[in-house]
Amino acid sequence: MNADYELFWVSGSPYAWRVQLALGYKGVPYISRRMDSAQLAERSPAFLHLNPRGKVPVLKTGDAALYESVAIIAFLDRAHPAVPLFGQTAQEHGRIWQRVSEFENYTRDLFDVEIIRPLLRGHAKDDPEVMRVSAARAYDALGWMERALSEAPYLAGDELTAADIVALPNIQMLRRVAARPEAIEMVLGLEDLGARLPALGAWLSRMESMRGYDAAYPPHWRS
CATH class of the missing domain: 3.40.30.10 (Glutaredoxin)
Incomplete structure (x- = not known):
């Protein structure tokens, strides 16, 4: 070690x-x-x-x-550059940082603030209609990812990069909280993203088979 x-x-x-x-x-x-x-x-x-x-x-x-x-x-x-996550050329490096920034600046906060936090803190059912509007906005926010993944297997091209690793855990968290009974009752429709976003669904399957995924999976989620 x-x-x-x-x-x-x-x-x-x-x-x-x-x-x-x-x-x-x-x-x-x-x-x-x-x-x-x-x-x-x-x-x-x-x-x-x-x-x-x-x-x-x-x-x-x-x-x-x-x-x-x-x-x-x-x-x-x-x-540890032998397994690159930020590309090997200047163009690849810039493209990967672009994707990381797109997720961090335009996608992640919507999930965290409008959907994940209310569900985790027990406030979601205070206004189900607001939650449904946020769920629709979440699909809009994921649109750029669906388009990118319709053209290539990973967010920044043909290889798994930092962009994929940055995005995956937040999306898995979204799926997890969206499967809660109160989320299902409010018909948020976020528990099976792959049904409406098939390219994203295929990407999730690829990412779940990546090297190191099982070891990193949150231990308390297994219970």
């Missing part, structure tokens, strides 16, 4: 999951430092020393600590 890397993470955090996927896909060993939600809420001085923002993931390497999931993936890609 390579003691140079320690990863601090929480099961089910899509941002920590991104880094676990990148590590697994690249075949980079690390020491797992799983935290529970109570530990994270306490934000011990030792953890705040690693990340003053008090959030996971954190990758400790030697005496330094990195946080912010995409920054960690970029670091790993520079440190």
Whole structure:
């Protein structure tokens, strides 16, 4: 086990999951430092020393600590370039960062703020019509991904890249919360994205068979 890397993470955090996927896909060993939600809420001085923002993931390497999931993936890609996630040419590099930015800036927040958080916090049924409008907006936000995946197997082309790893956990989280009884009762229609977005559905199947996926799958989701 390579003691140079320690990863601090929480099961089910899509941002920590991104880094676990990148590590697994690249075949980079690390020491797992799983935290529970109570530990994270306490934000011990030792953890705040690693990340003053008090959030996971954190990758400790030697005496330094990195946080912010995409920054960690970029670091790993520079440190372990044999399995590239940000391309090998300038054009590929720019295309991948474009896709990462599209997901982060125009897609992810809609899921997190308007759908995932209300369902996780028990507020979704306060206004079912608003939730249905948000679900329709989610499909609109996924439209660019469906178009991209209709033209190529992965978001930035023919190879799996950081863009796919960044997007996958948030979409899997969306699918998970959309399968809750209250979401089904409100007819959000997000539990089976592949039925309306077949290219996205095929991509999800490919991503679920990627190297490192099973090892990174949130442990508490298996129960």
